[in-house]
Amino acid sequence: MRAPLASLPPRAADLADRILERNPMHRGFLERAVAQLSPDEASRLERYLAFADAQGLTPDHLAECYLTVVGDALREQVFFRRHGRYRYSRFAEVAARVYDDPEFMHRYMYGLAMTVFLWPNHLAMARFFERTMPRARGGAYLEIGPGHGYYLMTAVASGAYDSVRGIDVSAASVAQTRAVIEHFCPTHAGHYQVEQRDFFDATDLPPESADAIVMGEVLEHVEQPDVFLRRIAEVARPDAFIFVTTCVNAPAIDHIFLWRSPDEVDALVRACGLEIVEALRLPYEGKSLEACAEERLTVNLAYVLRKASAAPAPERARG
Template identity: 60%
Template structure:
């Protein structure tokens, strides 16, 4: 394995101590990372350790996400549907369980650097986000905060607002942005994106929503709300997934065509798609075998 920043090396050692069979996957993931990405992961882990978290806890958080996802994939293969189909089904065991949500967010943040499709979606945002566009940026469901962090680092917007229903997500996103960019014009607030009165139609120059649609019962409502809030020339970036079971995924698209028809029917046009097949399979094989496909889109209001 290549030379790693010290905290990354400690994280990897702890993951392999707890789950040795993951070695091949980790070696491949880390060998494919750029020096800049490894540095960002190291700085993120330094930040977490500075908050009092340990490498063992962070490794456990990552392995929680990995184990839960593998369990849900097995359920999906056996039953041909996600385990849950409503927000109420998962709210108590996931979103209202603060200990689980904290581990969930830390684990997902680490997966951003280790899971190939998550890495590619992060690179896609960093590459496609307008570098000189000004105005107002809105992010819906910032989760662990890395998309907002990317927007602050890459973009030149005058105001950044992120909204999320989860207190754990709001706290993690707020603290990470304040730590790395304390002077950024960024706010992170706990509120409902669909009903907030101060989110005015046609008032945002960018709207970003990463990994939200699969967690809601009516994703078309969220897509229409994005189209409503975005200015006519807004940059819109959305990620989600097809046939991708997870502990809190409730909306199942079975094909990318089905998903993209919903996008088109919601007042948004696809400018640039990124369709990522299951690791080790082609898109055609992933479609034929109903394997997970991750997708990211640059969109524009119609």
């Protein structure tokens, strides 16, 4: 059998070489990850790298983008082990360091896009999205925090929606999302819009107006995830497809809301007027969910949700 990295198409193999030149310790992880890619996924990674090339990004730069995300995760893991919490807890602290820093955000989002293929848990969530996203429903698709834009681009490319809208607080994410759609869906201009906005401020979205709502890896980035989930329940049509991913015990520079168990997230989702249709709980590589709970290791979570048939009772005021 060929070694996994040798089976990659040329751009991806070159990227893997450049990553490993800089970080030889990453070899085992990368080989195991690449072994999981189907030929179609490897060829999608190849096309993504061709897109990055068309944006003028060199293979060395892309390797550095990817290692920015790996390095950040390691650094924040050390902080988390030492202090038992994420480094930051306020949106404003993170906005200044991350979302409003175009250079960092550029590296971070290109790096994160590559993890969709090169991190098995991220790949599993992307497969879950591909499998569950309705393609015959039409209507309005809304995505909160598209970031690198790969999921939003998938929705545009599917041609399944009458309108596609993305809302992201970071100018760099908005630019990257537009670029990836323009590259992969050149004939879809006018069928989508991507706006720079904080979803907290998007109070003008009409109730029951969205047929699909997608929010990948955003809930852990906000101070009040319950407000986001309630708002999603409000904006969703009664039969809307709702896809949300998040993570527990997952330190990163911009993660400010710390969930300590998947059950906590399930409970919040339900308390916010949403029902769980299907869920994935993806433990840290090589560990069981039980070991993750004991050792406070990262678990990635992905949900297909729907609006609960009965609205939850309003919260009682304290005091």
